[in-house]
Structure formats: C-alpha cells, structure tokens
Amino acid sequence: MLNAFSDLVKTREGQADTASEARDQRTTKIETSGLDFYYGDQQALFDISMTIPERAVTALIGPSGCGKSTFLRTLNRMNDIIEGTRLTGQVLLEGIDIYAPAIDVVALRKKVGMVFQKSTPFPKSIFDNIAYGPRIAGTSDRRKLTEIVEDSLKRAALWDEVKDRMTESAMALSGGQQQRLCIARALATNPDVLLMDEPASALDPASTARVEDLIFELKENYTIVIVTHNMQQAARVSDTTAFFFQGRLIEVGDTRQLFTNPKQKQTEDYITGRFG
Numbered sequence: 044m045l046n047a048f049s050d051l052v053k054t055r056e057g058q059a060d061t062a063s064e065a066r067d068q069r070t071t072k073i074e075t076s077g078l079d080f081y082y083g084d085q086q087a088l089f090d091i092s093m094t095i096p097e098r099a100v101t102a103l104i105g106p107s108g109c110g111k112s113t114f115l116r117t118l119n120r121m122n123d124i125i126e127g128t129r130l131t132g133q134v135l136l137e138g139i140d141i142y143a144p145a146i147d148v149v150a151l152r153k154k155v156g157m158v159f160q161k162s163t164p165f166p167k168s169i170f171d172n173i174a175y176g177p178r179i180a181g182t183s184d185r186r187k188l189t190e191i192v193e194d195s196l197k198r199a200a201l202w203d204e205v206k207d208r209m210t211e212s213a214m215a216l217s218g219g220q221q222q223r224l225c226i227a228r229a230l231a232t233n234p235d236v237l238l239m240d241e242p243a244s245a246l247d248p249a250s251t252a253r254v255e256d257l258i259f260e261l262k263e264n265y266t267i268v269i270v271t272h273n274m275q276q277a278a279r280v281s282d283t284t285a286f287f288f289q290g291r292l293i294e295v296g297d298t299r300q301l302f303t304n305p306k307q308k309q310t311e312d313y314i315t316g317r318f319g
C-alpha cells in the first residue's frame with residue numbers, strides 16, 4: 044500500500060523475513076495496561092494497552108498531537124518532571140510496575156534511555172559527553188571510562204569519525220554526528236531499552252539513512268521504541284507499528300501487515316494520506 048514499504052521489502056527482504064520469524068518467539072519487554080494520562084484536567088492518553096517486544100523496533104505513528112511523545116515518555120517516567128501530570132493504569136518493564144513506589148527512577152532511566160528529536164550535546168568534549176552518565180553513576184577510573192566511551196561510540200557507528208578528536212568540542216560535529224553522539228551517550232549507561240523521539244527529523248537524508256541503519260543494527264541488542272512522523276521511516280526500520288489517534292491506540296501490529304493490510308479504517312485513512 045505504501046511505496047516505502049515496498050522499498051523496504053526490496054532492500055531488506057531477507058532481513059524482514061528473518062525478523063518476522065524471530066519475532067514469533069520474542070518475549071515481551073514492556074507491557075502497558077489501561078494507561079490513562081492527564082496534563083492537569085486534559086486527558087492525553089486513553090486506556091492504552093499494548094506490548095512492546097524485546098530486541099525489536101516498535102514505531103509509534105499518528106497525526107500531530109495524538110499522544111505519541113506522551114506515551115513514549117510514560118515508558119521511563121520522563122513525564123514525572125512535568126508539573127500537574129497524572130497517570131493511571133500500569134507500565135510493566137519485564138513484569139515490574141515502573142510506577143510502584145519502590146522504583147528507583149534514576150536507575151529506571153538508566154535502563155530505559157532516551158534520545159530526543161534535537162540532538163543535545165553538552166558544550167563539552169566528545170569524550171566528556173559520553174563519559175558524563177557513567178561518571179554520574181560513580182565510574183571514575185580513567186581506563187574504565189575510556190573503554191566505555193570507545194565501546195559506546197562504536198555501537199553508535201561514530202567511532203571511526205571521531206576517534207582522533209576526543210578532546211574536541213562535541214558542538215563542532217555535524218548534526219548527524221551529534222545525533223549519533225547522543226545515541227552513544229544514551230548507550231554509555233548500558234540501557235536495555237532506547238526511547239527515540241523523532242531522532243532523525245532534523246537531519247538531512249544521508250544522516251537520516253545512517254541513523255536508520257544504526258537503529259536496525261542496535262535492535263540486535265536493544266529494545267527500541269521510536270516516535271516518527273515519517274511513515275516511510277516507520278516502514279523501513281520497525282518490526283511493530285502502533286497507530287495513535289486523539290490519545291487512543293487505534294491499531295498495533297506487525298509493521299508489514301499494518302501498512303499493507305490495516306485492520307482499522309482510521310489506520311488506512313492515515314497511511315494513505317487521507318488525513319494527518
């Protein structure tokens with residue numbers, strides 16, 4: 044139905060088939076049930092129940108204001124820092140309720156890292172940007188930090204470009220490199236889950252392609268949830284897609300199926316460009 048999806052099928056047919064076989068055996072990493080979310084009196088999410096599979100990419104799509112980012116932020120309690128917000132229902136990470144009183148929110152956000160739309164390097168050296176999280180977590184040994192920095196930059200496919208520039212300011216990197224730096228920074232605290240809020244929307248096509256390739260590689264080791272406005276991107280990188288509309292989850296399922304044979308009329312209208 045969507046051209047981009049046939050592109051995906053062309054370029055990544057083998058991988059997509061392998062991925063879908065693997066997905067059948069995948070375990071659930073995150074499960075939300077009956078999730079309602081409010082900004083003051085305004086309800087932004089209504090009764091969201093869905094599962095997010097481990098070591099796969101789940102894309103959240105839908106028109107502006109439908110609640111994608113709000114939902115994403117419920118997954119590592121990032122909304123807690125917005126005053127006047129309230130949540131009911133449950134978010135289970137590996138079966139544990141992340142909103143239970145006993146939860147250590149700092150530890151949770153280490154396990155469930157986040158990358159934002161606009162890359163946000165600190166005005167520090169490349170090395171210090173990546174070492175920041177591990178240092179806060181108590182690692183001070185220089186050799187250990189060097190190892191973590193190198194490993195994170197390699198995982199984020201940035202090492203070769205910056206290995207001789209570690210003391211230079213991160214602000215001197217290109218936009219695409221800065222975004223991969225932010226991904227490396229998120230990886231440095233050794234998360235299991237990566238939440239990405241439109242990670243490529245500010246990038247040129249070449250940098251977008253690099254970030255998409257990176258997401259594809261990272262899912263081997265990480266559970267990834269990505270918000271994107273770009274349906275072609277959702278079709279290219281994700282295994283599962285969830286379509287949100289006006290704060291409700293309309294449909295969630297296998298990406299290929301959702302884009303080629305949606306079950307709901309609203310999903311079909313959205314992916315065929317009839318609204319949004």
Ligand SMILES: Nc1ncnc2c1ncn2[C@@H]1O[C@H](COP(=O)(O)OP(=O)(O)OP(=O)(O)O)[C@@H](O)[C@H]1O
Pocket residue numbers: 082087105106107108109110111112113114125272
């Ligand atoms: N900090 C906030 N305070 C009050 N209302 C908010 C806040 N953030 C979001 N909202 C409201 O919650 C609803 C969902 O917004 P959200 O940003 O989650 O949607 P979205 O689908 O991610 O949108 P977009 O694609 O435009 O980023 C909107 O009505 C929005 O106005």
